[in-house]
Amino acid sequence: MENHKELLREVFGESSDSEDLDPQNPIPSWEQIKEINGLWLCRGFLSPQHQSSVVSAVLNEGWFNEDSHNQAMRFGDLPAWAIELSSSIREAVFLEDHVSEPINSVTSNGGTKPCILPSNLLWREPLFDQLIVNLYHPGEGICAHVDLMRFEDGIGIVSLESSCVMHFTRVEEGGSDIVEHRENHPLTTKVPVLLTPGSLVIMSREARYLWKHEINRKPGLQMWEGQELMQDRRISITLRKLCQVD
Ligand SMILES: O=C(O)CCC(=O)C(=O)O
Numbered sequence: 169m170e171n172h173k174e175l176l177r178e179v180f181g182e183s184s185d186s187e188d189l190d191p192q193n194p195i196p197s198w199e200q201i202k203e204i205n206g207l208w209l210c211r212g213f214l215s216p217q218h219q220s221s222v223v224s225a226v227l228n229e230g231w232f233n234e235d236s237h238n239q240a241m242r243f244g245d246l247p248a249w250a251i252e253l254s255s256s257i258r259e260a261v262f263l264e265d266h267v268s269e270p271i272n273s274v275t276s277n278g279g280t281k282p283c284i285l286p287s288n289l290l291w292r293e294p295l296f297d298q299l300i301v302n303l304y305h306p307g308e309g310i311c312a313h314v315d316l317m318r319f320e321d322g323i324g325i326v327s328l329e330s331s332c333v334m335h336f337t338r339v340e341e342g343g344s345d346i347v348e349h350r351e352n353h354p355l356t357t358k359v360p361v362l363l364t365p366g367s368l369v370i371m372s373r374e375a376r377y378l379w380k381h382e383i384n385r386k387p388g389l390q391m392w393e394g395q396e397l398m399q400d401r402r403i404s405i406t407l408r409k410l411c412q413v414d
């Protein structure tokens with residue numbers, strides 16, 4: 169552990185947050201979504217305390233003061249709390265990819281450990297320069313899409329307040345309507361991922377370009393382990409980097 173701390177200090181400097189990790193929630197746990205290359209989920213990325221402070225910071229922006237407003241976008245200079253979030257993302261990815269069990273190390277099944285983000289993405293500056301905050305009321309979601317090509321590879325989504333199931337479908341299989349018709353088709357893959365409050369999704373490579381993601385919160389469609397999820401307000405923060413135009 170001391171070695172980890174030292175390494176973090178070297179890479180991220182004295183101000184590294186890892187020193188004051190919430191003792192209630194000390195270790196974020198990463199899960200690779202096996203069916204989809206480049207899709208990773210970090211549960212417990214933000215401690216409950218940190219989640220509340222990010223929600224307050226988002227609401228303090230005043231973007232959602234009117235009921236009709238449910239999305240805010242920022243380009244370029246991001247608010248301080250979003251810059252902090254970006255640093256925490258870089259640190260959490262770095263810790264998992266290079267410290268806990270470095271990539272290229274041989275895993276128990278004889279393979280090599282895949283990385284969450286390739287280094288050219290992890291170390292680009294800035295890591296993110298575009299922000300979308302979505303506020304969803306119960307029943308509201310987002311239809312199946314691939315994020316626009318004007319954004320680079322390597323996208324982060326932080327979930328807050330209410331759990332939901334995000335479904336991934338391969339691009340060539342068409343939208344969710346078609347998938348619905350072909351529910352029993354053996355080639356049709358619809359991969360559900362449970363996004364709990366405080367979790368972080370990282371999409372890169374195939375997950376970013378070859379899979380659509382969607383959240384359908386219509387009644388009866390938010391099922392996890394045979395139970396329908398309770399729906400409340402949900403806030404998501406999507407962080408991306410605009411492609412350079414020469
Ligand atoms: O709300 C979410 O979790 C996803 C948002 C999203 O996919 C987007 O803004 O492109």
Ligand SMILES: [Fe+2]
Pocket residue numbers: 313314315381
């Ligand atoms: Fe998206």
